[in-house]
Amino acid sequence: xxxxxxxxxxxxxCSDPGQLGRSVVAPSDAVAHVALADVxxxxxxxxxxxxxxxxxxxxxxxxxxxxxxxxxxxxxVRIAADEIRRVIITRYENGTLxxxxxxxxxxxxxxxxTHGKFAAATEPIWGGIAxxxxxxxxxxxxxxxxxxxxxxxxxxxxxxxxxxxxxxxxAKGHPxxx
Amino acid sequence: MRLRGIALAAILGSAGxxxxxxxxxxxxxxxxxxxxxxxxxxxxxKVHMADGRVFVLERWSIEEGAGTIEGHGLxxxxxxxxxxxxxxxxxxxxxxxxxxxxxxxxxxxxxxSVVAMSLGTTxxxxxxxxxxxxxxxxFR
Numbered sequence: 615x616x617x618x619x620x621x622x623x624x625x626x627x628c629s630d631p632g633q634l635g636r637s638v639v640a641p642s643d644a645v646a647h648v649a650l651a652d653v654x655x656x657x658x659x660x661x662x663x664x665x666x667x668x669x670x671x672x673x674x675x676x677x678x679x680x681x682x683x684x685x686x687x688x689x690x691v692r693i694a695a696d697e698i699r700r701v702i703i704t705r706y707e708n709g710t711l712x713x714x715x716x717x718x719x720x721x722x723x724x725x726x727x728t729h730g731k732f733a734a735a736t737e738p739i740w741g742g743i744a745x746x747x748x749x750x751x752x753x754x755x756x757x758x759x760x761x762x763x764x765x766x767x768x769x770x771x772x773x774x775x776x777x778x779x780x781x782x783x784x785a786k787g788h789p790x791x792x
Numbered sequence: 793m794r795l796r797g798i799a800l801a802a803i804l805g806s807a808g809x810x811x812x813x814x815x816x817x818x819x820x821x822x823x824x825x826x827x828x829x830x831x832x833x834x835x836x837x838k839v840h841m842a843d844g845r846v847f848v849l850e851r852w853s854i855e856e857g858a859g860t861i862e863g864h865g866l867x868x869x870x871x872x873x874x875x876x877x878x879x880x881x882x883x884x885x886x887x888x889x890x891x892x893x894x895x896x897x898x899x900x901x902x903x904x905s906v907v908a909m910s911l912g913t914t915x916x917x918x919x920x921x922x923x924x925x926x927x928x929x930x931f932r
Contacts, residue, residue, distance in 0.1 A: 632899075636816040637830075640897035646812045648896040650878055653836050653848050654814070655868050706811035708901050715902070718909055728920040730930030736916065743912040747905035754901060757811070772816060778889035781844030781870050792873050 632705045632756045636772045657775035660684065661702040662693055674703070676780040677770035683780055690787050701761040703773050712752055719744035809906055810898040817893045821885040824854060827893050834893035837863065842889040844870025847881055859885045 657674035662682060664670070670691055672684030682701065684691045722744060726737045761770055771777045783790040817830040831837065831854070839847040839861060845868060852863030862882035867875040885891075923930035 632813075636814065638815065639830075640815040640895060644897040644899070646810075646896040646898045648812060648836075650836070650848060650850050650864075650866060651874075653838075653894060653896075655838075655846055655848060655872050705813055706899065706901070708811065711809070711902055715905060715909065718913075722909070722913060722916060725916055725920065728923060729916070730923050730928075731932075732919065732923070732930055736919065740912060740916065743908055747902075747908045751902040751905050756899065757901075772818065775872070776840070776844060776870075777818060777892065778840045778842065781842065783844065783870065789871050792869050792871050 632759045634703075634759045634761065634766060634769045636769075655775070657685075658773035659704040660770075660773070661704075663699045663702070664693070664697050665699050667699070674770065674774045675784070676776050677767060677774050678779070679764075679767055682767075682770060683784075685775075685789065688789060690784060690789075695764060695767060699762075701770060703759040703761070703770070704757060705759055706757050708751055708754060708757055712748065715744070715748045715751060719748065809901055809903040811901050812896050813899055815893075815895040815897060819891050821859075821888050821891065824856065824885065824891060827891065828854075830893045830895075834895040836894040836896075837861070838892040838894060839883065839888045840890040840892065841887070846872075847883070848894075849881060854885070861885055861888070861891075 659671065660674045660682075662670045662684065670684060670686065670693065672686035672691060674682065675685050675690065676683040679695065681692055681694050682698070684693070719740075722740050723737065726733045726740055729736045759769075759773075761767060815830075815834075817827040817834075819826040835850055837849050837852045839849065841847075847865055847867050849861070849863030849865035852861065852865070854861045860882060862880070864878060865881050866878050867881070869875060922928055
């Protein structure tokens with residue numbers, strides 16, 4: 615049983631990254647009800663890996679065939695496409711769920727003490743369940759989409775705050791004041 | 793106590809196990825027919841303006857003949873500060889830089905994990921109760 619759980623976790627953990635483009639038709643039975651004010655209007659959080667392996671993280675403001683522009687600490691960072699090895703797009707976050715499962719796991723481990731001498735058996739069982747439960751969530755690759763080819767840069771635009779292109783008032787390198 | 797555990801599992805199950813992502817299709821005002829099919833199933837539409845503002849509309853419609861788009865929605869500045877309350881908005885398509893349809897859908901994240909933890913917690917809880925019943929030999 616434990617072996618099967620680990621095999622499941624391994625398989626899920628090694629799942630493929632999420633689809634790159636946003637135009638794939640979503641299944642009808644998965645449609646979510648979202649309030650108007652909750653529709654996101656910012657760009658996706660991305661991690662740009664340069665050719666020298668240095669990383670820049672920030673909100674994607676603009677993406678063209680030639681460059682990307684990120685917003686990081688209220689400063690615009692422009693990176694030429696030639697300098698980029700890959701871009702990792704965060705499609706959704708699951709950090710909260712990992713935190714909940716970790717707390718749950720710890721509380722459950724402490725709770726095994728209430729089993730008295732049987733805790734010697736139930737503690738490792740709980741450890742196996744908690745590990746098998748957390749692994750697939752922590753290793754969920756579906757939350758990321760990867761851009762590694764220059765031809766895929768066209769998809770990056772779909773995750774930008776300004777898919778139409780950076781507005782002129784951003785040209786000075788800082789966001790304008792409202 | 794047990795009810796509380798079940799309630800917690802239910803909350804986690806409903807709030808913690810899915811994430812919302814958005815199917816999106818893009819078109820310039822001149823190519824609006826490109827997204828007409830996707831638009832029929834999209835509850836939201838975003839109208840991106842050249843100056844960086846964006847209008848997010850629901851209950852929206854496009855009058856191709858008149859070249860207008862209207863709906864009920866919110867206006868955000870380029871810095872994404874909301875401008876005023878939700879209201880009826882109507883504008884000319886030619887004033888927009890880009891149109892984006894948005895259809896939210898849920899991606900399952902860890903339902904199996906929460907179910908496994910819930911089952912483990914329930915079994916553990918039952919054993920805890922049995923251990924505290926007078927006469928049990930858990931602590932002897």
